[in-house]
Amino acid sequence: MLTEDKKILIVGLGLIGGSYAQALKRKGWYVGAITRSQASIDYALAQGFIDTGTTEVSEEAVAQYDLIVFALYPNVLLKWLQTNQKYIKSGAVLTDVTGVKAKVVYKVQAMLRPDLEFVGAHPMAGREVYGVRNADCSIFNGANYIVTPTEANTEPAISEIEELGRVLGFARISRLSPERHDEMIGFLSQLTHCIAVALMTCRDVEHMSAYSGDSFRDLTRIARINDEMWSELFLLNRDTLLQQIDMFTEQMGRIRSAVAQGDSGLLRELMRLSTARRALFDK
Amino acid sequence: MLTEDKKILIVGLGLIGGSYAQALKRKGWYVGAITRSQASIDYALAQGFIDTGTTEVSEEAVAQYDLIVFALYPNVLLKWLQTNQKYIKSGAVLTDVTGVKAKVVYKVQAMLRPDLEFVGAHPMAGREVYGVRNADCSIFNGANYIVTPTEANTEPAISEIEELGRVLGFARISRLSPERHDEMIGFLSQLTHCIAVALMTCRDVEHMSAYSGDSFRDLTRIARINDEMWSELFLLNRDTLLQQIDMFTEQMGRIRSAVAQGDSGLLRELMRLSTARRALFDK
Numbered sequence: 004m005l006t007e008d009k010k011i012l013i014v015g016l017g018l019i020g021g022s023y024a025q026a027l028k029r030k031g032w033y034v035g036a037i038t039r040s041q042a043s044i045d046y047a048l049a050q051g052f053i054d055t056g057t058t059e060v061s062e063e064a065v066a067q068y069d070l071i072v073f074a075l076y077p078n079v080l081l082k083w084l085q086t087n088q089k090y091i092k093s094g095a096v097l098t099d100v101t102g103v104k105a106k107v108v109y110k111v112q113a114m115l116r117p118d119l120e121f122v123g124a125h126p127m128a129g130r131e132v133y134g135v136r137n138a139d140c141s142i143f144n145g146a147n148y149i150v151t152p153t154e155a156n157t158e159p160a161i162s163e164i165e166e167l168g169r170v171l172g173f174a175r176i177s178r179l180s181p182e183r184h185d186e187m188i189g190f191l192s193q194l195t196h197c198i199a200v201a202l203m204t205c206r207d208v209e210h211m212s213a214y215s216g217d218s219f220r221d222l223t224r225i226a227r228i229n230d231e232m233w234s235e236l237f238l239l240n241r242d243t244l245l246q247q248i249d250m251f252t253e254q255m256g257r258i259r260s261a262v263a264q265g266d267s268g269l270l271r272e273l274m275r276l277s278t279a280r281r282a283l284f285d286k
Numbered sequence: 287m288l289t290e291d292k293k294i295l296i297v298g299l300g301l302i303g304g305s306y307a308q309a310l311k312r313k314g315w316y317v318g319a320i321t322r323s324q325a326s327i328d329y330a331l332a333q334g335f336i337d338t339g340t341t342e343v344s345e346e347a348v349a350q351y352d353l354i355v356f357a358l359y360p361n362v363l364l365k366w367l368q369t370n371q372k373y374i375k376s377g378a379v380l381t382d383v384t385g386v387k388a389k390v391v392y393k394v395q396a397m398l399r400p401d402l403e404f405v406g407a408h409p410m411a412g413r414e415v416y417g418v419r420n421a422d423c424s425i426f427n428g429a430n431y432i433v434t435p436t437e438a439n440t441e442p443a444i445s446e447i448e449e450l451g452r453v454l455g456f457a458r459i460s461r462l463s464p465e466r467h468d469e470m471i472g473f474l475s476q477l478t479h480c481i482a483v484a485l486m487t488c489r490d491v492e493h494m495s496a497y498s499g500d501s502f503r504d505l506t507r508i509a510r511i512n513d514e515m516w517s518e519l520f521l522l523n524r525d526t527l528l529q530q531i532d533m534f535t536e537q538m539g540r541i542r543s544a545v546a547q548g549d550s551g552l553l554r555e556l557m558r559l560s561t562a563r564r565a566l567f568d569k
Contacts, residue, residue: 225501
């Protein structure tokens, strides 16, 4: 149970870590932070997002916390735990915010002290801007939150991480295996980012903004992309992402053939199917 | 000049025709309508979108108008003119709202009486709903409007159709040749609709809405699509659209290779380029 006396540590005070801190502090939890930049700590303290923060990892900075949220890049998360898990209080529950799971969750669980428990989670919310100065916990309202338990997890810890999602304000909390999560996200999120980048870079678009409608703006909003984070996420989910790209490209080829052959019957059939399916996402 | 004493006829009272009527009537013009459904006329009269309307094409219904806007499917437009241009007042200026131009504008101009003038225009605004009951002229605010003159046009008539765009509330009025228009729209609008339909139909997505973030919703908003209109527009712009699909698919292939080979350098380069370019569309 995520009782109110539990102390929560956020490791990595960026857009997501900062928004977690803001939401949790507002709801009354004691929130600490560890992050690389003192300026981020100062900002979060001034805004009342955290009770305390430090740039130095030490037993003093870590050992008091019952729940630790890692809002770090996947590779940084693994290194952090290798070096610093010795400081964590026995029985603490750990979670993350990473956008890929299979390549992260099992590795973390395999290296973790047996008296700690790590439950993966993916808050499906974000913005095109970065850093704690853009933190805003309202981005979680109405969004989806996926918990990715494995056989290494216990029901109480899984429930606690689901409760965290509810406390943060997410609308739908789901459980998926890490593999199933990665397939969903490979399609719903990574493939869409590939498409946006391809659309924005496949030809010179510099003089086109006077001629665009909403559709192009919609499809390329996410073309503003954190290249360091997303390239890491793509490669951590390589095989699954390739499958999604191939499935999509094959369908584009089918549409291309229909256009080339003037097959308006097939075009209209696909359009009617897409129209019907899209309605499912407008609820 | 689009002087206030000019009478304006809207042929085709759907979402776009109805929104034109609403905007023009509000600004004080006399607006008539011809459309197939009496219910649409009744609705538009009750809402004050038009001064008069009829389902019957006749000299009486047509001959009094100085400016005629055709808000019809391209093929319907050509047939309408073949049958009914005899009723149009000498010296009248005609325009349309069609999403493709080269295959429409030259045909119309070639068949038109020499004492009439047709200037093509494309209002880049729309909604995912149809019909005059969804008409709402606020969709034009901030949107783009493209006029596609040819050598058959005169400067006064071109200016009048540009003025129409300003009166309707469009933010940016541009002039492009029909061919250049179709290339822009093939990329910015038709390709994006192909992508949305492909994304929505390339795999079973029925159980996915609990796992989607904003990106999938953004990329598929336009997957709700009028299959009759869009299949016609695609086929009227076939060669240009195929070129745009190929350019995009080639770039998706480049991204696929980078993922397959773990080439994060290339991925990051493309992401930085797309991020920089996207900023041009956020103005």
